[in-house]
Structures are given as C-alpha cells and as structure tokens.
Amino acid sequence: MKGNIRVFCRFRPLGKREQENGDIPVLHKADAFSVDLQRPAPHNDSRRFEFDAVFSSDSSQEEVFGDCQDLVQSAVDGYNVTIFAYGQTGAGKTHTMYGTSENPGLAPRAIESLFRVIRREEGQGRKSFSVKAYMIELYKQDIIDLLVEARPKDQKSLQDAGRGIMFVEGVSERPITSPEQLKAVLAEGERRRHTAATAMNSSSSRSHLLLSIIVEAAVKDTEQVIYGKITLCDLAGSERPKKSEVSGEALKEAIEINKSLTALGDVIEALSKGSKTIPYRNHKLTMLMQDSLGGSAKTLMFVNCSPASSNSEESMMSLKWATRAKQVTNDVKRNADSKEVARLKQVIALMSQAQNAQDLRA
Numbered sequence: 041m042k043g044n045i046r047v048f049c050r051f052r053p054l055g056k057r058e059q060e061n062g063d064i065p066v067l068h069k070a071d072a073f074s075v076d077l078q079r080p081a082p083h084n085d086s087r088r089f090e091f092d093a094v095f096s097s098d099s100s101q102e103e104v105f106g107d108c109q110d111l112v113q114s115a116v117d118g119y120n121v122t123i124f125a126y127g128q129t130g131a132g133k134t135h136t137m138y139g140t141s142e143n144p145g146l147a148p149r150a151i152e153s154l155f156r157v158i159r160r161e162e163g164q165g166r167k168s169f170s171v172k173a174y175m176i177e178l179y180k181q182d183i184i185d186l187l188v189e190a191r192p193k194d195q196k197s198l199q200d201a202g203r204g205i206m207f208v209e210g211v212s213e214r215p216i217t218s219p220e221q222l223k224a225v226l227a228e229g230e231r232r233r234h235t236a237a238t239a240m241n242s243s244s245s246r247s248h249l250l251l252s253i254i255v256e257a258a259v260k261d262t263e264q265v266i267y268g269k270i271t272l273c274d275l276a277g278s279e280r281p282k283k284s285e286v287s288g289e290a291l292k293e294a295i296e297i298n299k300s301l302t303a304l305g306d307v308i309e310a311l312s313k314g315s316k317t318i319p320y321r322n323h324k325l326t327m328l329m330q331d332s333l334g335g336s337a338k339t340l341m342f343v344n345c346s347p348a349s350s351n352s353e354e355s356m357m358s359l360k361w362a363t364r365a366k367q368v369t370n371d372v373k374r375n376a377d378s379k380e381v382a383r384l385k386q387v388i389a390l391m392s393q394a395q396n397a398q399d400l401r402a
C-alpha cells in the first residue's frame with residue numbers, strides 16, 4: 041500500500057524570554073491544514089504552507105494525540121509505525137513527544153492507549169500479546185543503549201535485517217506487561233539522555249532519542265504471529281551555533297547534530313525527487329530511519345516551530361523542509377508470519393546472540 045508520509049505542523053506559544061525581547065508571533069493558523077508565516081522587515085512578506093494538520097500555540101497535548109491515535113491501532117495490527125519530531129532547537133519537539141508529568145505528550149499517551157487496545161483485543165479471546173521496548177540515543181556518532189548503565193565502550197552497532205530494516209545489535213529489550221512499567225522504562229531512559237542548557241533552550245536535547253515499542257500478537261485460530269512496532273523519535277534540534285551561543289564541547293555537539301540533520305535532509309530530497317540512489321548510508325541517523333522514510337513503515341512527522349519574529353528564518357527553513365518531506369512515499373507493509381516461520385526466526389535470533397557472546401569471549 042503506497043502512500044505519502046503524513047506531516048503535522050505545531051507551533052508553540054511565545055516563550056518568556058521571547059516576550060521580554062519584544063518578539064511578536066509570526067505564525068498564524070489559517071485553517072486546520074494551513075499555516076501562514078509573516079516575515080518581518082526586511083522581507084515583509086507572507087507565505088502559506090499546507091500540511092496534513094496544523095496545531096497552533098493553544099492546541100492541547102490531548103488534541104495533538106487525538107490525531108495520532110490511529111497509529112497505535114496500526115502497530116497492534118502489525119505495522120511498523122514511526123512518529124518523529126523535527127525542528128529548530130527550543131521549538132517544542134520534546135514537549136510534543138514526551139511532555140511533562142503534568143502535561144504528558146505523545147509517548148505516555150501512546151503507551152496508555154496501546155495497553156487499552158491490547159486489553160480489549162485480549163478480552164475478545166482471539167489473540168495473545170507480548171510487548172517489549174528498547175530505548176537508544178544517537179549522541180554524536182555513537183548509538184547508546186539508554187536502558188543499561190552507560191559505559192564508555194558500550195556503543196552499539198547497526199545490522200541490516202533486510203528490506204531496509206536496520207536493527208541495533210545487542211540492544212537491551214525490556215519485556216513489558218503494563219503501562220506503568222513502560223512509563224518507568226521511559227523515565228529511566230530519559231534520565232540518561234544527553235541534555236544541556238543553551239541560550240535557546242534551558243534543557244536542550246543534544247542527541248536523537250528513539251523509543252521503540254515492539255508488539256507481538258499470536259493469533260489463536262490461524263496460528264499466525266503478527267509483529268508491530270511503534271518508534272517515537274525526538275530529534276535533536278537544528279541550530280545556528282552563533283545564535284545559541286555554544287562553545288567547546290557543546291559546539292562540537294551542535295556541529296554533529298547539524299551534520300546528521302543535513303544527512304536526513306539529503307535523504308528526504310533524494311526520495312522526493314525519485315532518485316535511484318538514496319544516501320541512507322551517509323549517517324547512522326538515516327540508517328536508523330531507513331524504514332520510516334521511503335520504507336515500509338507508516339510515518340508521521342511533526343515539524344515544530346517557534347512563533348517568534350526573531351526565529352522567522354529558522355521557521356521558514358523548517359517549513360520548507362517539512363513541505364519536501366510530505367512528498368516522500370512509503371510502501372506500507374504488514375508484518376505477519378506463520379507460526380513455523382516465527383519459530384525459525386526466533387531460533388536464528390538466539391543462535392546469532394550466542395555467536396555474538398562467543399565472539400566477545402574470544
């Protein structure tokens with residue numbers, strides 16, 4: 041089933057510092073699908089951008105999740121689902137994806153919703169489910185497992201599982217039986233994530249964060265096994281180091297972040313132009329996101345923007361970037377195996393784990 045990836049735009053309210061600096065809002069929601077960017081002098085122009093949904097500064101977390109909820113059902117039905125947030129540093133990506141305990145974002149809401157769907161389907165007696173989760177960050181060039189105590193040498197490598205699906209070798213997958221347990225896992229991973237204060241955001245994410253929730257359903261009548269996965273990806277923010285006033289280690293981080301986002305932009309450009317070769321291998325971020333962009337996953341991208349006049353150039357760039365992303369098509373596929381194939385896959389996975397352990401000991 042071929043279809044374009046969905047792109048939602050969300051812009052936050054003006055921040056305190058922006059208000060103090062005399063910033064005015066330059067983003068205005070025109071209708072449910074359109075946003076106008078009114079650039080101040082010297083441009084003094086207005087440009088309209090259209091998306092699959094537009095959420096303005098007064099949109100609630102609940103409203104935003106309402107438009108994403110169908111994707112939770114898709115994961116239970118055996119699809120790989122990716123929701124990712126892109127945008128300038130401080131634009132509201134982490135707020136959208138994770139939020140706070142008082143005002144939870146997509147991840148905690150998706151977790152609640154997932155278990156409601158699973159309980160309902162289990163109640164019908166035809167399927168039994170198992171859920172696992174892993175959480176990684178891509179910090180500079182390193183893939184770090186956030187569910188184990190960090191050790192400097194603990195970088196994970198990527199393996200190709202075929203069909204453009206990459207997996208993180210040896211990542212710790214936690215079995216999950218309740219929403220509370222999954223939220224605790226999320227909190228554990230968030231605690232270990234790299235963040236730092238910059239002039240643009242008091243708690244800026246310095247890494248790309250990926251939470252993957254794997255849902256396996258055994259269908260009793262047909263003995264089929266259905267695999268779905270929800271990946272929630274909070275990208276580190278694009279920034280102009282001059283403006284965010286970073287130096288030293290933070291400058292190095294910013295350069296690496298910009299490099300990875302450029303690689304992501306190159307993949308999106310190649311896909312939107314229908315190029316024969318897509319430069320997925322230029323960066324680990326694009327390798328990790330291969331199935332989500334031009335692959336078989338159902339993908340939703342948020343473009344988060346600051347509404348402030350002083351950020352209008354960054355907002356223009358993000359909105360143009362997101363407009364291009366709308367042209368990316370995926371060939372969405374459902375993952376289902378017969379019981380025997382599922383069993384063989386498990387045997388192969390166990391054998392390769394044993395081999396890895398042996399290689400490590402050797």
Ligand SMILES: Nc1ncnc2c1ncn2[C@@H]1O[C@H](COP(=O)(O)OP(=O)(O)OP(=O)(O)O)[C@@H](O)[C@H]1O
Nearest residue numbers: 052053129130131132133134135241244245276277
């Ligand atoms: N929709 C919103 N409503 C109210 N406050 C918001 C909203 N979006 C973001 N904020 C606030 O704006 C600030 C920056 O948001 P956030 O940390 O989510 O940005 P970010 O895009 O993840 O930044 P970075 O890329 O630097 O990590 C935070 O204080 C957050 O609480």
